Amino acid sequence: MSDKRYLLIFPAIILLIFNSIFPLVVVLNYSFTKPFSDNPVFEGVDNYVDVLHSSEWWDAFKRNALFTGIALAIEVPVGLLFALLIRGKGKLIDIVSTVVIIPSLIPFVSVGILWRLMTRTGGPIPLFMGFFGVAYTLMTPKSAFWTLIIMDAWHWISLVFLLLSASLVTIPEVYYTAARIDGSTKWQTFRYITFPGIKLSLITVLLLRIIDSFKLFDENFILTGGGPGRSTELLSFFIIKKGIREWVGGFSAAASIIYLVIVILLCYLLISFLTKGKGMLER
Amino acid sequence: MARVEMKDVSCSYDGGMTYALRNVDMTMEQEGRYSLLGPSGCGKTTLLKIIAGLLEYTGDVYFDGQNMREVPIEDRSIAMVFQSPVVYPMSVYENLLFPIRREKLASQERERRVREISSILELDPILDAPAHKLGPADRQTVALGRALIKEAKIILLDEPLTSIEAEKRLVLRTKIKRIQEEQHKVFIYVTHDQSEALTLSDRIAVMNEGRILQFDTKEHIYEHPAYLFVGYFMGSPGMNMLEGKAKKGMMDFVDFTLPVPPDYEEYIGRHEEFEMGIRPENFTVSTRKKRDFIPFYCMDIQEKGEGLRILYLTSKEKRNELKAVGTFPDIKSGSEVWVLFPAGKIRIYDKESGKTVL
Amino acid sequence: MNKRSSKQLLGRTAKVIFFLLVLVVFLFPIYFMTITALKTRSEIETRTTIYPHELNMKNFREMTRGPWKRAIINSIVVCVSSVALCLPVSFLAAYAFSRRPFMGDIHLYFWLITNRMAPAASFVLPFFAIYTNIGLFDTKLGLLFSYTLFNLPLAIWIWMSFMEAVPKEIDDAAFLDGFSVWRYFLRVFLPVLKPGLITVAVFIWMFSWTEMMFAVNLTAVASKTLPAQLTVTVMRLGYGVDWGMAAAGGTISIIPGIVLVIFTKKYLTRGFVPLRRL
Numbered sequence: 001m002s003d004k005r006y007l008l009i010f011p012a013i014i015l016l017i018f019n020s021i022f023p024l025v026v027v028l029n030y031s032f033t034k035p036f037s038d039n040p041v042f043e044g045v046d047n048y049v050d051v052l053h054s055s056e057w058w059d060a061f062k063r064n065a066l067f068t069g070i071a072l073a074i075e076v077p078v079g080l081l082f083a084l085l086i087r088g089k090g091k092l093i094d095i096v097s098t099v100v101i102i103p104s105l106i107p108f109v110s111v112g113i114l115w116r117l118m119t120r121t122g123g124p125i126p127l128f129m130g131f132f133g134v135a136y137t138l139m140t141p142k143s144a145f146w147t148l149i150i151m152d153a154w155h156w157i158s159l160v161f162l163l164l165s166a167s168l169v170t171i172p173e174v175y176y177t178a179a180r181i182d183g184s185t186k187w188q189t190f191r192y193i194t195f196p197g198i199k200l201s202l203i204t205v206l207l208l209r210i211i212d213s214f215k216l217f218d219e220n221f222i223l224t225g226g227g228p229g230r231s232t233e234l235l236s237f238f239i240i241k242k243g244i245r246e247w248v249g250g251f252s253a254a255a256s257i258i259y260l261v262i263v264i265l266l267c268y269l270l271i272s273f274l275t276k277g278k279g280m281l282e283r
Numbered sequence: 284m285a286r287v288e289m290k291d292v293s294c295s296y297d298g299g300m301t302y303a304l305r306n307v308d309m310t311m312e313q314e315g316r317y318s319l320l321g322p323s324g325c326g327k328t329t330l331l332k333i334i335a336g337l338l339e340y341t342g343d344v345y346f347d348g349q350n351m352r353e354v355p356i357e358d359r360s361i362a363m364v365f366q367s368p369v370v371y372p373m374s375v376y377e378n379l380l381f382p383i384r385r386e387k388l389a390s391q392e393r394e395r396r397v398r399e400i401s402s403i404l405e406l407d408p409i410l411d412a413p414a415h416k417l418g419p420a421d422r423q424t425v426a427l428g429r430a431l432i433k434e435a436k437i438i439l440l441d442e443p444l445t446s447i448e449a450e451k452r453l454v455l456r457t458k459i460k461r462i463q464e465e466q467h468k469v470f471i472y473v474t475h476d477q478s479e480a481l482t483l484s485d486r487i488a489v490m491n492e493g494r495i496l497q498f499d500t501k502e503h504i505y506e507h508p509a510y511l512f513v514g515y516f517m518g519s520p521g522m523n524m525l526e527g528k529a530k531k532g533m534m535d536f537v538d539f540t541l542p543v544p545p546d547y548e549e550y551i552g553r554h555e556e557f558e559m560g561i562r563p564e565n566f567t568v569s570t571r572k573k574r575d576f577i578p579f580y581c582m583d584i585q586e587k588g589e590g591l592r593i594l595y596l597t598s599k600e601k602r603n604e605l606k607a608v609g610t611f612p613d614i615k616s617g618s619e620v621w622v623l624f625p626a627g628k629i630r631i632y633d634k635e636s637g638k639t640v641l
Numbered sequence: 642m643n644k645r646s647s648k649q650l651l652g653r654t655a656k657v658i659f660f661l662l663v664l665v666v667f668l669f670p671i672y673f674m675t676i677t678a679l680k681t682r683s684e685i686e687t688r689t690t691i692y693p694h695e696l697n698m699k700n701f702r703e704m705t706r707g708p709w710k711r712a713i714i715n716s717i718v719v720c721v722s723s724v725a726l727c728l729p730v731s732f733l734a735a736y737a738f739s740r741r742p743f744m745g746d747i748h749l750y751f752w753l754i755t756n757r758m759a760p761a762a763s764f765v766l767p768f769f770a771i772y773t774n775i776g777l778f779d780t781k782l783g784l785l786f787s788y789t790l791f792n793l794p795l796a797i798w799i800w801m802s803f804m805e806a807v808p809k810e811i812d813d814a815a816f817l818d819g820f821s822v823w824r825y826f827l828r829v830f831l832p833v834l835k836p837g838l839i840t841v842a843v844f845i846w847m848f849s850w851t852e853m854m855f856a857v858n859l860t861a862v863a864s865k866t867l868p869a870q871l872t873v874t875v876m877r878l879g880y881g882v883d884w885g886m887a888a889a890g891g892t893i894s895i896i897p898g899i900v901l902v903i904f905t906k907k908y909l910t911r912g913f914v915p916l917r918r919l
Contacts, residue, residue, distance in 0.1 A: 105898025
């Protein structure tokens with residue numbers, strides 16, 4: 001039997017060695033050289049030093065952190081509110097909950113297109129804002145950044161909603177009944193019944209959204225293309241731009257590695273939280 | 284003082300297609316121990332939830348003469364223990380404190396009440412433990428304590444022992460019993476287990492298919508079941524049921540006949556068909572032929588415990604089967620026996636409705 | 642009408658208004674994209690209308706030929722083959738993780754999951770370099786492989802949560818009855834795990850269908866998927882973007898998601914629950 005279990009994971013491991021380890025070795029190699037040149041030479045940690053001295057990198061990093069902070073501050077409370085309000089039985093609730101989930105299944109590119117259509121000059125959002133006397137255009141750094149956040153919220157509130165809804169239904173109804181009989185206030189009911197029931201999911205979704213926000217690329221690319229100027233350039237966009245467009249492979253590779261380390265650290269945080277005191281696989 | 288009164292209470296979960304509860308009239312006069320007993324789906328939990336104010340219903344519910352329709356749960360002076368043990372994620376002490384934290388009491392008085400309840404329920408050793416990490420039996424005890432601390436007039440218990448592991452069930456049952464003796468309140472206990480109902484209540488409402496079939500003291504229900512169903516459901520084994528016909532002033536059961544008991548002469552004079560019920564413990568069984576005894580064949584014998592045995596009897600032509608309970612020291616399986624049906628213990632029921640004819 | 646029920650009525654009304662608002666916010670952008678696809682180019686360029694004044698089917702007709710048709714077919718091929726590849730591979734691996742503890746499994750599992758979390762951007766450059774060298778650039782096979790980087794960990798993750806809900810006694814009983822491993826999978830384990838199978842398939846499909854970073858950077862012409870084709874259309878500089886066409890492509894790209902959410906909503910919810918238990 002002992003040989004068989006390795007046999008079982010063998011296909012998965014082979015595919016992932018080819019698609020994960022191998023590219024990683026390549027990108028590591030790049031990060032220490034000047035690739036795509038006639039004479040790639042070992043440059044040591046020069047590329048890393050360049051990245052860490054690059055104000056463009058740090059701008060993108062700070063921007064991404066700010067983006068993540070604001071987007072989460074909107075998505076998690078609103079998603080939680082949706083999950084709390086849109087539950088129970090009924091046709092209307094069925095329809096609303098289905099509709100709220102739809103955005104998370106739309107290709108990211110299409111979300112970008114959708115929001116470009118909405119925000120085009122003379123489009124619905126500028127018209128709507130104009131109605132309130134606000135002159136809106138996507139083409140200022142500030143509005144581009146905020147539009148990106150609103151779009152991200154529109155796209156991902158659904159995930160928060162889905163995850164928290166799934167966890168809300170696991171709280172037995174009888175707890176709410178007991179709380180009513182004990183004369184519990186709305187806040188106490190939330191504090192002592194709802195919150196403990198969804199705590200794990202809440203933190204999971206928080207960390208997942210942090211990781212995903214740090215990886216955001218597609219909508220960023222489509223909606224604003226990093227612009228105007230570099231005002232909406234996030235980390236993924238920055239790395240792609242450097243590697244593919246500006247063809248500074250060594251620099252891009254080093255940035256990739258630093259980026260990867262940041263995300264893996266976040267990921268480690270998530271996993272160690274989820275498995276805290278439980279043993280990795282709950283044996 | 285607490286008087287719970289229900290007038291023509293009905294409840295439907297599907298807007299009138301089917302009824303979980305129909306036309307219930309019931310009065311619980313004063314403090315005491317009551318049970319709602321019946322098989323699953325009989326409407327007992329529905330009735331309890333209506334008393335608690337958790338369900339919509341038609342008809343009226345009165346507490347001490349006050350119509351409760353518009354009274355919200357928190358103002359009903361009720362407490363409830365559920366089938367699955369509900370505790371809040373805090374210490375046992377805080378759990379017990381939770382229902383009275385908003386009452387205007389001196390903190391010493393609050394403390395005193397928590398201590399009192401915790402000592403009755405023997406929760407003292409785990410008072411500081413996180414309640415949500417305890418086992419089901421301890422959690423249910425905490426939930427019971429939370430129900431008692433409020434000084435509610437009515438305590439509702441919805442099958443509180445069902446989800447408790449068997450070996451702890453008896454301990455908790457004893458605790459509930461002790462509480463009932465010390466605290467003078469209305470206890471309404473829902474269960475499908477007749478032995479729980481018999482230990483934990485004085486008056487029992489036997490329910491089936493959304494109706495209360497009989498509501499009376501447990502002794503009276505046992506002796507005089509109002510319906511065949513009640514007779515069969517209460518008791519283990521339940522009441523024997525035989526289909527009979529009136530024939531020449533006798534009760535005819537195809538392969539034997541019995542004289543009509545005096546109380547039923549009038550009814551049997553007017554009806555040709557009826558059902559007869561008789562409790563298994565009411566027979567006299569003999570190994571020898573005697574006057575008025577009916578011959579039966581003993582197919583099997585099972586031990587019931589406490590020296591009692593259950594005889595599985597079949598009549599001569601195997602048309603009727605009976606169970607008899609007693610010590611029966613000299614009866615052997617596979618032998619012929621003679622059985623006496625005491626006239627005073629025979630109950631006659633209407634064939635159509637299964638209802639007592641008296 | 643007393644105070645309590647009028648308060649209730651107010652609460653209900655507020656809730657319905659909130660629901661309608663949610664519907665508008667989430668549906669209007671989708672609606673607007675769909676009707677944009679049905680407008681003529683001049684209508685799109687000159688004014689904003691909330692329904693097409695002149696119905697124009699040209700954009701959708703365009704979806705059935707040329708590069709759009711190829712992109713849609715490519716997308717479907719890549720998605721189907723992703724499901725076909727990742728479903729069994731992830732099933733076997735998840736079974737090993739959940740039922741057969743082995744040396745180093747925890748570290749291996751952690752590594753697997755980080756792959757799901759790793760930023761695709763870090764992998765684009767090496768993939769590009771490797772694929773151009775070994776001839777996988779601009780091939781559907783190349784895309785299929787690169788997607789396994791994210792599909793496999795996610796699929797294993799979801800599989801495991803479903804498997805953990807199946808009592809291990811079922812395994813033992815079946816093996817005692819003399820089932821071979823393969824027969825056990827087919828006859829006992831998989832039938833029990835049908836909801837898991839559906840969930841995993843849906844997630845692999847959706848991820849492959851929506852993926853854009855690799856689709857754009859690892860293809861040129863022949864293997865462009867729908868998201869890549871959309872990107873090219875929107876990013877075309879100089880000519881001005883044909884928004885009607887982009888909207889039509891975008892509308893098509895939404896369809897599988899909507900169909901899946903309607904038919905498999907309860908599974909989708911389940912698919913996210915594993916995150917709780919890992």
